[in-house]
Amino acid sequence: MSKTAIIIGGGVAGMETAGQLNRLGIEVVLIEKQASLGGHLKNWDRLFPDRRESQEVFDYLEKGMNDGISLYLNATISDIREAGGKFTVILEDGRELSSDALVLATGYDLFDARKKEEYGFGIYDNVITSAELEEFFRNNKQKNLFEGVQSKRVGIVHCVGSRDEKVGNLYCSKLCCVTGVKQAIEIRELMPDAEIFCFYMDLRMFDRHFEEMYYEAQEKWGIRFIRGRLSEAAENPDHTILVKVEDTLTGLPLKMKVDLLILLVGFVPSPETKRLAGMLGLKEGDDRFLCPSDEHLLPNSTDHPGVFLAGTLKGPASIAATIVDARAAALQVAEYLVNGER
């Protein structure tokens, strides 16, 4: 009899884990709370660092969703039970699904920028988040971003909701830096005359091609970088935004007017992850993301036999890294189902 795995979460990690397990001959059930698959990937226009269309990645993941996978959309889990090494997942509508292994791939949420009240998101018209900008790129490809706004200067704020103990997030979200640089270049392409500034503490261009992208942003696109964390943003009567920052490289406070301020919002653990982790007794770290049993050697296993983790519920990760992680998770699950090893 073939073994069954239930994957909870139909974003990048869930889709790839499901596809891989299915290809390995395991029966897969995929549960997604929303009406469609793809998670955050569906909100991206182009991906860093090569700016390929996010749709291409989605199309690949979707191809893995063949008939062998039982898909439950709009499905919320009300309870998870366990008996004799078997899991029973109970959905809100009463349906019961059973399996030999569980994979949590419930992802992350974006930081709610309203919590950084001093930046004025949700209060001032011309303060938006990086996610909103991405959505704009996705939906209005041909149009000028600032039609009728006469935008000449754009500020991009790094580390919004990350490396900030005041909002409870001590960790670095890792991918905001490269997202900001990517978006700066994309704004430049739309508005060749604009002045574009990134306000950063340090640029964490850690992955392959990232540093080169930073270099290109300076050399080819003339993006300007000011080291300093924005202290506040205030709206002028004409709806432009006055920003204040210490230019820490000159040691002087600096103020400037921008027409548009973009906040690079980071990753936060999702409440749904926390709820499910509570049901299964999984441990979370100081950063509130879930912890595998061994970060080096068993990055997809948990202390709970038969329960596995995939993707950004363990912390900020790029789409490329998430896909790699999902494949590792699939292999770990397959090994468990075949050999009983976790």
Added chain:
Amino acid sequence: MKSFGYTITKDRQIDYDANDRRLIEYVEGIEPSIRICMECGSCSATCTAGHFTDFSIRRLHTLLQRGETLHLRKEIEKCMLCGKCQLVCPRGVNLRNLILIIHQALDKLHHDL
């Protein structure tokens, strides 16, 4: 009027909107390599002039980027054009040329700096 000895302290904040950026635009136009500075400070660390005076070519470059040009003429006179800054720069910014072009620009733009 009776003087109580109080004066108005000048704001040391960089007012980017008020600053004159003609100089940096001129310099960048001739020497675009100055755009790629990543503010590492290698140049200033090796600078001979910087060992004996408060001259910092890294800081001068950053201030120039912000349109802060006060004291610039006096500052660049401290540079001896030895070129060590350029030798150590990991990104190959042509710093010697930066100084030379600033000289040129100050004359050309008739800046009263």
